[in-house]
Amino acid sequence: MRAWAPERVAEAAGARLVAPAPARGGDPGPARAVIDSRAAGPGDLFVGLAGATADGGRFAPQALAAGAWGALVAPEHAEAARRAAPGVLLAAADPLAALQALARAWRRALGARVLAITGSTGKTSTKDILAAVLSERLRTVASPENLNTEIGLPLAVLEAPDATEALVLELAMRGAGQIAELAAIAEPDVGVIVNVGPVHLELLGSLEAIAAAKAELIAALAPGTTAVVPAGEPLLVPHLRSDLRTVTFGPGGEVRLAAGPPPAAADHPLDDRAPVRIAAGDQQVELQPNFASAHQLQNLLAAVAAAGALGVVPSGRLDVAFSAWRGDRVALPGGIVIINDCYNANPMSMAAALDDLAAGAPGRRVAVLGDMLELGPAEADYHRELGTRAARAGVGVLVAVGPLARGAARAFGEAGEVHAVDSAEQAAELTARLVGSGDTVLIKGSRGVGLEIVAERLLAERDGPLGPAPDRGDKARTA
Secondary structure: OOOHHHHHHHHHHOOEEEEEEOOOOOOOOOEEEEHHHHHEEEEEEEEOOOOOOHHHHHHEEEEHHEOOOOEEEEEEHHHHHHHHOOEEEEOOHHHHHHHHHHHHHHHHHHHHEEEEEOOOOHHHHHHHHHHHHHHHOOOEOOOOOOOOOOOOHHHHHHHHOOOOOOEEEOOOOOOOOOHHHHHHHOOOOOEEOOOOOOOOHHHHHHHHHHHHHHHOHHHHHHOOOOOEEEOOOOHHHHOOOOOOOEEEEEEEEEEEEEEEEOOOOOOOOOOOOOOEEEEOOEEEEEEOOOOHHHHHHHHHHHHHHHHHHOOOOEEEEEEOOOOOOOOOEEHHHHHEEEEOOOOOOOHHHHHHHHHHHHHHOOOOOOEEOOOOOHHHHHHHHHHHHHHHHHOOOOEEEEEEEEOOHHHHHHHHHOOOOOEOOOOHHHHHHHHHOOEEEOOOEEOOOHHHHHOHHHHHHHHHHOOOOOEEOOOOOOOOOOO
């Protein structure tokens, strides 16, 4: 928006221009929008949103005093902001709706191809992979970290510079209508649904309702654009459209693995540079990605299918910088490996993480697993299944964190050493004592459990007391 004059910004946002910018020279418009006055600085448009505990519009004077290009606030805050410091001042009855309208206007002005991704699990990783695939050929911008909500997505759009050719956006969902709201801002050329699974069942009630919510992305696509969906997903079939180009991925799909990395040998983990061959229609795609886990390879197929809709066919080395806490692997002294996958969890992602642990851990497998939240009436069943799956994955030590995870600990049975604790703090203290040389430690749970402190504790002690696993004789049980 650097080239946009204040009048054009106001028109695009549907806001009233209260005060023009002072004559400062340089570009007349803002570079991005921010909603935290503490982060506002030169070139920023501060948007004051009403929150649960405070109205951000009250902080517009501080943002302008810090040199912000301007502020977008509700009318009741406009006069105080105008007196505070020079800058552009926009007033709108609903600043959030104005922010969304501004983002939609900028998306249209960019002329970039927009790819929108949603799914029950793996959407952030798929976004990261797709951005890496496209960036080899196109000037690509992707949603930073987790800017995927009705607030975050417009902020992500407005960060894209005017030279952007491909814009990869993540769309989050917790209820019906939310994907439709986000898609109306993004106006995607390609819509990707990574999968449909039991996430937010507490709010939506059934898998069919979850599929319908995800399929709002399909409904939002303009005729002639592309929908990318998992092959053989019956829950999405009622939502497919004949006026779209539909590309399927995964086993039996149009984009599928022709040859993947070899299975892990008993004495060494998967080779992170093993070649992968993908059949994409009548083309063969050969890649050497810096990952080899089965669920990330599935995400890779979705990314290759989406890139193909833009005419981009990748080849050779593929280096993906995954977002934090999504399967980060960190090697510690003594052959210890930490898999920090604690950003979130649901039955699908837990199963994938345990399968990867089973495939890629050369030594003892330690799993620190927290509650999976928002699963509704079947939550106890899902946690029992989690314990059973951990046992099948050959987990040697299970640390179950939270009241729901105690069901997983009980279902784990006598498969290995098992502990059940109430909090992430207790898990951090316990796991630091349990882990020894050669262990691979998976840390995963729903965001509300806060298991990142377990990983932080282990990483802080990388040069500390972690050593050989103690010989405990009989299997410990504290479940």
